[in-house]
Amino acid sequence: MNAVAAPVATHPKATAIFTCVLAALAGLMFGLDIGVISGATQFIQQAFKISDHMIEWIVSGMMFGAAVGAVLAGWMSAALGRKRSLILGAVLFVVGSLLCGFAWSPYTLIAARVVLGLAIGISTFTAPLYLAEVAPEYIRGAMVSLYQLMITIGILVAFLSDTAFSYSGDWRWMLGIIAIPGALFLFGVFFLPDSPRWLLMRQRDDEALQVLQRLRGNPEEVQREANDIREQLRTPQRGWHLFLENSNFRRSVGLGVLLQLMQQFTGMNVVMYYAPRIFQDMGYDTKSQMWFTAIVGLTNVLATFIAIGLIDRWGRKPILYTGFAVMTVGLGIVGSMMHIGINTHGQQLFTVAMLLTFIVGFAMSAGPLIWTLCAEVQPLKGRDFGIGCSTFTNWIANMIVGATFLSLLNGIGHTATFWLYAAFNLVFIGFTFWLVPETKGATLEQIERNLMAGKRLRDIGS
Structure with a gap:
């Protein structure tokens, strides 16, 4: 190989x-x-x-x-x-x-x-x-x-x-x-091909240069990139030691963990894993449940393009504010409709529309942006450790969400369950305001300097 x-x-x-x-x-x-x-x-x-x-x-x-x-x-x-x-x-x-x-x-x-x-x-x-x-x-x-x-x-x-x-x-x-x-x-x-960076890490310089030549073509660019990688490799990853020694790094790791908890407790994966059950509770038969589930998937794809188009124009925080607000309203109304009772075809379609509105809110904001922010706020020496902690948190929180949704429906009811997730999204607007930095236009080096200087988390992108 x-x-x-x-x-x-x-x-x-x-x-x-x-x-x-x-x-x-x-x-x-x-x-x-x-x-x-x-x-x-x-x-x-x-x-x-x-x-x-x-x-x-x-x-x-x-x-x-x-x-x-x-x-x-x-x-x-x-x-x-x-x-x-x-x-x-x-x-x-x-x-x-x-x-x-x-x-x-x-x-x-x-x-x-x-x-x-x-x-x-x-x-x-x-x-x-x-x-x-x-x-x-x-x-x-x-x-x-x-x-x-x-x-x-x-x-x-x-x-x-x-x-x-x-x-x-x-x-x-x-x-x-x-x-x-x-x-x-x-x-x-x-x-x-193997990653040129990994090959250089293993001192397989000739192979790394061959791969870069195939991918870049320009010999000067190849040599410059190889030198840049070698320079970066001189900064060893020491995440665990940095975590124990440096309180500022612990803040960035904590922020990454919080961001992933926010993403998972929006309730998005509840819909991804249990969409047919949700549509069943709205009164739809099996075939309709499956087709509406497919529409959920299509909405998720299309709304992702909104994030791609806006992330470097609006900035991270305005998009997150918008997304969490949309998700709060969407799930709040779905819960309210469950409380009132979904008895007519018009009420069914309106409730579906509100669920799709929630999907749009997630796909344009917390879906892609959380991953971007988790990478941006970690300093170079601890980036692998920080991203590893946030990724692990993502999956554990994902597992908790997946393992509790039906129990919540059976325990506290449909209305309270959707209102609970709506309340989470409302709280996340506050978390975004107080803790999340705006990193648009900031270099990773600037963010790291501000973090290590002890600036408030919300200001490290300034």
Whole structure:
């Protein structure tokens, strides 16, 4: 598995784009895994005759595996390399998908979902890292955004696939068919080059220069970038020691953790995992539930373009204010409609519209921006540690959300559950005002200097 150039593109710019697009397909696998369980749960519940609580464990098993995978991914990407880590993630994805399709008991299905989670945890850490290291500077932002877009596309494709199989109710095909795109991704990853940065980390300078030459083309640019990487590598990662020694770094790690908690407790993944159940509670039949779930996925994809277009115009905080406000209103009205009673077709459509409004609020704000901020606020020496902590938090919070939603519905009722998540979003507006910095136009070096100088978190982007 030595460094290999992509065989279908010979021009350096085309080679770089081809390489980045292929790596970004890891996001598609992530999205497929998130979306595919949503349409299958009601059929799994009927087949195995299991409780809502067991469904919660089947759903959240993936997030547990992802948390473990994210912890292991940092070591793996350094020891094995970015490419080999992506290969391992793709293998686990195919194996987990097939195990889901052939699961003979609820416990087997939980185990299979944990395997899928390991794959996703590895890939979600490694793919953005690989993209940032191989993408030329002029398309780096676009390629990282493409990864986020691929996640939403994967969710949409999974929802559409579930809708198609819902007519037969065959949940095994719903869960197992994503092994096919997983296998295609696995095949494609073998043609990716190793990361030049990782090769230089391993003192394989000649191979690193060869990869950079294929991706950049200009010998002067290749030498300049190689020198820049060598200079950066002279700053060793010492995150754990920095965390123990430096209170300012602990503040940035804490902010990253808080940001991920905010993202997960918006309630977005509640909708992603349980959309058909929510539409069922609005009075829709099975076919309508599945088609409305697909519309949720499409809305998520389209609204992501709003964030891509506005993030460097409006800035981070105005977009977060707007998103959290929209989500508060959307979920608040959904809860109110549940309280009043959804008795007519017009009331049904209005409630669906408010749920879709909530989706737009998330996809244009907290969805992509939280990940951007988590990377921006961490100082260079502790960036891997800080991002690792926030990523782990994301998956644990995701698991908590997935494992409690049906219990909340059954315990405190539909109205109180949606009002609870609306209240979370309202509180997050305050958190954004008091704690989140505006990083638009600020360099990472400026943010780090302000952080280490002890400035308030909300001012470190000034």
